[in-house]
Amino acid sequence: MKKKTATDKPVPVKAKAEHGTSLLTAFREIRELIVHGRLSPGTWILEAELAERLNMSRTPIRGAIHWLQREGYILEHRNVKKSRMIVAPLTKEDANELYLIIGHLEGIAGRGVATLPAAERKVITAQLRELNRRLHLIADGKSGHPGEIFELDRDFHRLIIKHGAGARMTTLHKAIEPQTERYWRLYASSIIQDLHLSIGEHEEIALAIEAGNAERTEAGLQRNWLKGAERLGHVIDIFGERGSW
Numbered sequence: 683m684k685k686k687t688a689t690d691k692p693v694p695v696k697a698k699a700e701h702g703t704s705l706l707t708a709f710r711e712i713r714e715l716i717v718h719g720r721l722s723p724g725t726w727i728l729e730a731e732l733a734e735r736l737n738m739s740r741t742p743i744r745g746a747i748h749w750l751q752r753e754g755y756i757l758e759h760r761n762v763k764k765s766r767m768i769v770a771p772l773t774k775e776d777a778n779e780l781y782l783i784i785g786h787l788e789g790i791a792g793r794g795v796a797t798l799p800a801a802e803r804k805v806i807t808a809q810l811r812e813l814n815r816r817l818h819l820i821a822d823g824k825s826g827h828p829g830e831i832f833e834l835d836r837d838f839h840r841l842i843i844k845h846g847a848g849a850r851m852t853t854l855h856k857a858i859e860p861q862t863e864r865y866w867r868l869y870a871s872s873i874i875q876d877l878h879l880s881i882g883e884h885e886e887i888a889l890a891i892e893a894g895n896a897e898r899t900e901a902g903l904q905r906n907w908l909k910g911a912e913r914l915g916h917v918i919d920i921f922g923e924r925g926s927w
Contacts, residue, residue, distance in 0.1 A: 704738060708746035711736050716755050716769055717860045719868050723925025727756055727767040754861060771925030772865055774918045778911050780862045785907030787847075787855050788839060789900035792887065794846030796896040806845055807892045813838045814884045821877040831877065832866055838884060842903065865914055868924060872917045883909060 712732060715721040727747055733740045747767055750756040754776075759768045770776075795806060817834050819825035836859075843855050866873075883906040890898035 704742035705745045705749075708732075708736060708738055708742040709749050712743075712746050712750060713755060713860060716750070717864050717867065719864075721769050723769050723771045723864075723868075725769045725925070727769065753857070769925060771923055772868060772918075773923045774915050777862075777865050777914050777918065780858065780865070781907045781911035781914070784855070784858050784862055785904040787851060787858065788842055788907070789904045791843050791846035791851060791855075792891070792899040792903045793896040794848075795842055796846075796891050796894055796899040798845065800894065802845075803891055803894060806841065807888050809841055810838060810884065810888045810891070813841070814881055814888065817877065817881050817884070821874075821881060831874065832863075832870055835866075835880070836863070842887075869914060869917050869921075872921065873913055876913045879913070880906065880910065 712721070721727075729740050729743050729747065732738075732747075733743045736743070747756060751758065751767065755770055756767050757770045759766050795803070798806070813834050816826060817831065817838075820827070820831060820834075843852060847855060883902065887899060887902040887906065890902050
């Protein structure tokens with residue numbers, strides 16, 4: 683065991699959040715635990731355990747749980763004796779709905795990107811292709827590692843939102859994106875073999891933006907998400923719906 687010396691500095695203890703921000707902090711931190719799979723689908727939600735884990739009082743934890751329930755991350759599971767809050771399971775039906783919604787949002791944003799001046803489209807297209815090139819290298823086993831796939835794919839789609847969505851649509855996208863992220867992160871290792879299909883769909887989107895074709899851009903983004911839902915559905919059929927009862 684290492685002895686403490688005079689030069690050792692005490693490890694700072696995480697301070698409890700201020701009252702005005704504690705609810706938002708609790709919401710974001712619990713959501714992150716769910717999205718990253720640290721609270722797995724089907725897990726019981728216990729206020730006391732979360733309060734201790736996040737070093738917060740139970741009041742903001744309780745409020746955050748109800749907020750997360752409204753957004754679909756947490757469900758109330760009832761049985762004959764009592765009810766419990768659990769982390770929402772990952773189901774094929776839910777995945778299809780989420781991917782359909784985000785596909786339509788990004789499709790609308792894509793139309794906006796495709797109507798930008800040619801010089802701006804050229805810069806955006808180059809950025810999209812660079813992200814796609816890095817995905818291609820990973821798919822071919824030439825560079826990078828599978829852990830980068832999610833971030834590169836997310837950056838590709840966020841670039842569309844950044845340049846084509848207004849404030850309202852950006853807010854909607856930020857609300858729905860973490861819910862789709864749950865599926866991507868937890869099933870990613872089983873979808874990697876189909877990565878080249880998504881890369882091809884990305885290139886079609888880049889080509890449509892480059893040509894300034896709004897209809898083709900919108901259709902390409904929707905197709906990418908719909909095909910992604912189909913690929914994910916095949917994996918769920920094989921491995922099952924996580925957290926279902």
